[in-house]
Amino acid sequence: MITTMGQRISFFKNNFNKGLKDLIFENFSAFRQWHLDSAKSSMEDLNEPYGNEILENYLHQENNLKKDFHKLDKRLIDELTAKFVADYCDTTDGEGKILEFLEPSVNKWRYEASTEMVMQTGDKDFVQFWNFLIRGRSLKDNADFDSYSNDFKIGFLTFDEHQLLKAKIELYFGNPEQLKHNFWTEEEKLKEQNAIKDSKNGTYSLSGHNPKSSGLENVLQVLNQMTHEKNELITSIE
Numbered sequence: 001m002i003t004t005m006g007q008r009i010s011f012f013k014n015n016f017n018k019g020l021k022d023l024i025f026e027n028f029s030a031f032r033q034w035h036l037d038s039a040k041s042s043m044e045d046l047n048e049p050y051g052n053e054i055l056e057n058y059l060h061q062e063n064n065l066k067k068d069f070h071k072l073d074k075r076l077i078d079e080l081t082a083k084f085v086a087d088y089c090d091t092t093d094g095e096g097k098i099l100e101f102l103e104p105s106v107n108k109w110r111y112e113a114s115t116e117m118v119m120q121t122g123d124k125d126f127v128q129f130w131n132f133l134i135r136g137r138s139l140k141d142n143a144d145f146d147s148y149s150n151d152f153k154i155g156f157l158t159f160d161e162h163q164l165l166k167a168k169i170e171l172y173f174g175n176p177e178q179l180k181h182n183f184w185t186e187e188e189k190l191k192e193q194n195a196i197k198d199s200k201n202g203t204y205s206l207s208g209h210n211p212k213s214s215g216l217e218n219v220l221q222v223l224n225q226m227t228h229e230k231n232e233l234i235t236s237i238e
Helices: 020-046 053-060 065-071 074-092 108-119 124-134 159-172 176-183 186-197 214-223
Strands: 008-014 099-107 153-157 232-237
Touching (some): 008 108, 020 065, 020 074, 074 153, 074 232, 099 214, 108 124, 108 214, 124 153, 124 214, 124 232, 153 159, 159 214, 159 232
Antiparallel strands (some): 008 099, 153 232
16 A cells, blocks of 8 residues: 555565565566556556656566666656556555555654764665665666656665664664664653553554654654564655
């Protein structure tokens, strides 16, 4: 499930013992037919094109993506990747058998202060892995994600990479409780205490609550859900 309320970063667990590239290769035939059917319906019902014209032209041909991959334009690969994750899986994989949706999914701006904190460490691996999740990563060359439309950017980390990212967050900034202790303002701490005190059944919400460490806390929350299986972590960035 991908929410459309504002520009968000959503997290997914790849439920197959293979990377995103191989996952797309394996599902390419079904994805191609789905996309062509969707494009046809869009023109018939709405008289509007569906997605990017260059991607659609490629899909109209009888292509072997795995064989073609090394010679295809990077932007075409990124466009296809975004369409596969953000549209195809969202539409056809409601039970999360391919990509399992993980909470939280929050607006991109909530990661800005944490991104500054990561940048200030000067740790190249830390910065690179963080950017792969928050800003996107191309399947073509592991560089910046750059599709034709950039409606969505897709990021991903292998199991070893996201476990190293988790270790880096905890090394530089601590676990969630330490983040709260060290980076929340007294006002933010008091606001949470009052919300807990007034809560029913331990459930509460904090409207407008966004400590500078909240992005790091969000990523740790996701990573703590991925410690028992060697799954790849994927992000969809609006």
